[in-house]
Amino acid sequence: MKNRKKALVALAVLAISFLLAGAAFAHTPICMACLNDDGTVTCEGGFSDGSSAAGVKMTVRTPDGKILIEGAMDEFSEFTFEKPQVPFEVEFNAGPGHVILIKGEDIK
Amino acid sequence: MRRKMIPLIAALAVASFAFPAFAHFQMVYTPESALERPEELDLKIVFTHPFEAGHTMDMAGVEQFFMVNKEKKTELRTSLNPISWSGLSNAGKAYEAKIKLRGMGDFVFGLVPAPYYEPSEEIWMQQCTKIIVNVAGVPTDWDAEIGLPVEIVPLAKPYALWTGNVFSGVVKADGKPVPFAEVEVEFLNHRPDLKANRFAEKAEVEAPQDSFVTQTIRADANGTFVYAIPRAGWWGFAALGVKTMEYKGAELGQDALIWVQARDMK
Numbered sequence: 401m402k403n404r405k406k407a408l409v410a411l412a413v414l415a416i417s418f419l420l421a422g423a424a425f426a427h428t429p430i431c432m433a434c435l436n437d438d439g440t441v442t443c444e445g446g447f448s449d450g451s452s453a454a455g456v457k458m459t460v461r462t463p464d465g466k467i468l469i470e471g472a473m474d475e476f477s478e479f480t481f482e483k484p485q486v487p488f489e490v491e492f493n494a495g496p497g498h499v500i501l502i503k504g505e506d507i508k
Numbered sequence: 509m510r511r512k513m514i515p516l517i518a519a520l521a522v523a524s525f526a527f528p529a530f531a532h533f534q535m536v537y538t539p540e541s542a543l544e545r546p547e548e549l550d551l552k553i554v555f556t557h558p559f560e561a562g563h564t565m566d567m568a569g570v571e572q573f574f575m576v577n578k579e580k581k582t583e584l585r586t587s588l589n590p591i592s593w594s595g596l597s598n599a600g601k602a603y604e605a606k607i608k609l610r611g612m613g614d615f616v617f618g619l620v621p622a623p624y625y626e627p628s629e630e631i632w633m634q635q636c637t638k639i640i641v642n643v644a645g646v647p648t649d650w651d652a653e654i655g656l657p658v659e660i661v662p663l664a665k666p667y668a669l670w671t672g673n674v675f676s677g678v679v680k681a682d683g684k685p686v687p688f689a690e691v692e693v694e695f696l697n698h699r700p701d702l703k704a705n706r707f708a709e710k711a712e713v714e715a716p717q718d719s720f721v722t723q724t725i726r727a728d729a730n731g732t733f734v735y736a737i738p739r740a741g742w743w744g745f746a747a748l749g750v751k752t753m754e755y756k757g758a759e760l761g762q763d764a765l766i767w768v769q770a771r772d773m774k
Contacts, residue, residue, distance in 0.1 A: 432545065432612055432644045444612050446646035 427451065431492035431500040433507045435483065441507055442480045445473050445492050445500075453477040459491040460484065483507075531692045531722040532565065532626070533558050533744045534635035534765055536619050537700055541667035541769040543643045546609040550702055553603040553619060554593045555635075558744055559721045561698035561707035564593055564600030569622035575607065576616045576654050584617075594706035596698070602705070613648035615641045618656050623760055632760035635746065639767045642667045653683060658750035658764040666768035669737060675768050676734040678727075679747040685731030689747045693723040693735055696742040696767075713739065737770040 427449040434442055445453030458479040460469035468488060469481045488504040537552045553573075555565040573585045584607060593602035609615055617639050623632040636656040640649075642665070650665050663676040679689035698707035715721045727733040727747070737743055745768070749761040 428645075430612070430644055430646050434546070444644075446612060446644075446648075448645055448647070450647040 429453070429456075429492065429494050429498040429500055431490075431502065433490055433502050435507050436480075439483055440480050441483050441490070442478055443473075443490060443492065443502070445477045445479070445494075447494075453492070453494065457491075457493045459493065460488055461491070463487055463489060531557065531694055531746060532624075532633060532635070533692075533694055533746055534619065534621055534637045534763075535696070535744065536617055536637050536639045536767065537696075537742070538639070538641065539700075539702070541639065541641050542645075543609075543641065546611060546643050549605075549607045549609060549641065551605045551607060551617070552591075552593065552700060552702060552705070553588070553605070553621075555600065555602070555621070555624065556593070556595060556707075557694075558696045558698075558742075559694045559715065561595045561711075562597050564595040564598055564602070565624060566601040567603065567621055568624050570603065570619065571622055572618065572620035572656075573605070574618050574654075576618070576649050576652065577609075577611070577613055578648050579652070581654075591705050594704075596707065596709065599706075604705075609641070609643055612644040612646045613642070614646075614650040615643070616649050616652065616654050617641070618654045620656060623755055625758070630758055632755045632758055633763065634760060635763045635765050637765040637767070640666045653680065656764070657682070658747070658762045660745060660747060660764045660766040662766060662768070663732065666766060669768060669770040671737060671740045671770045671772045673770065674734050674736045675743070675745070675770075676732060677745065677766060679731045679733065679750060679764055681750045681762075681764075686727065686747065686750050687729045687731055689727040689731060689733070689750060691725050691727060691733045691735075692746045692748060693725060694721070694744050694746075695739060696744065712741070737768070740770050740772045742767055742769050 427447040431445040445456055453473045454475050454477055456473040458471050461467045468484050471479055473479050490502045492500040535554045535556055538549045555567050575582050587605040588603045591602050591604045592599045619637045623634045625632050636658050653661055658681045660677040679686045697711050745766050747764040750764050751762040753760050
């Protein structure tokens with residue numbers, strides 16, 4: 401009986417985890433990058449359900465994949481970096497299906 | 509002589525009674541409420557009758573004008589510049605402001621104009637008005653109360669409505685819902701010309717009868733109203749006399765307004 405109860409609780413936890421995981425995929429990642437007056441670039445991220453992008457992995461790299469800068473969105477869902485002097489792109493990576501790539505030439 | 513005058517007076521009396529009392533709407537207008545990137549907004553602040561673009565009232569000043577983004581309030585009153593705005597029958601005192609947006613999210617604009625005396629009704633009116641502009645699709649503040657004395661709090665994003673969607677909101681006074689509030693609804697029927705500071709002569713739609721010019725609905729017992737939007741464009745919702753008080757020897761009615769923008773699916 402006790403074991404059965406435990407099994408039910410485990411099943412419920414699993415079901416809730418699936419539900420929560422499902423909800424996480426219902427939102428869309430959003431990231432925008434702006435060139436600042438001081439020559440830095442600020443990326444601002446978020447999700448279409450209003451949740452924060454704090455901690456999301458950010459990578460600045462050359463178009464052929466050489467990593468220039470790595471970091472993460474701060475508590476305000478922002479990530480600022482010095483604009484590279486070479487062609488570059490910025491990746492906002494919040495996990496599978498939640499990746500946004502912004503080309504350096506589109507940042508104004 | 510007297511006999512001839514009687515029908516004339518009667519006709520004039522009928523005409524004056526039949527003259528429709530179109531609703532006053534404080535407008536805070538910008539062409540686009542859902543932006544891809546932060547831009548400089550061109551805002552026009554006009555006290556008008558939006559369906560008919562008829563008489564433009566002279567605004568008596570502005571008590572509060574601000575914007576809220578990510579819970580941060582920015583005062584904007586000093587950004588206002590007086591202009592003259594022309595409707596189809598006259599020109600009235602209005603304001604404009606150019607506001608540069610920075611970053612993503614919702615930018616909720618709140619306006620409290622100075623009370624306006626309406627001589628035909630012998631009352632003061634003060635229409636506390638909201639519009640919400642979103643940048644890049646990240647929702648941040650659209651459903652927040654921004655502290656207006658009377659306020660419509662939206663239950664649907666006012667910038668993300670397809671034509672045919674329902675828009676709903678809660679009418680509030682001092683943060684509390686107002687049961688069965690009367691809400692007037694009008695379509696902005698004459699396209700605003702931001703360069704000439706006037707409404708276009710041409711109306712987009714003709715109303716079959718006066719009750720279609722200003723539609724009147726009621727909030728429910730919880731102060732919530734619902735309206736299905738039949739056409740793309742800007743729609744104004746005005747909850748009337750949400751709060752009343754004595755002001756300069758007459759009644760002052762505070763109305764809560766919100767403007768929403770719908771788009772066609774194409």
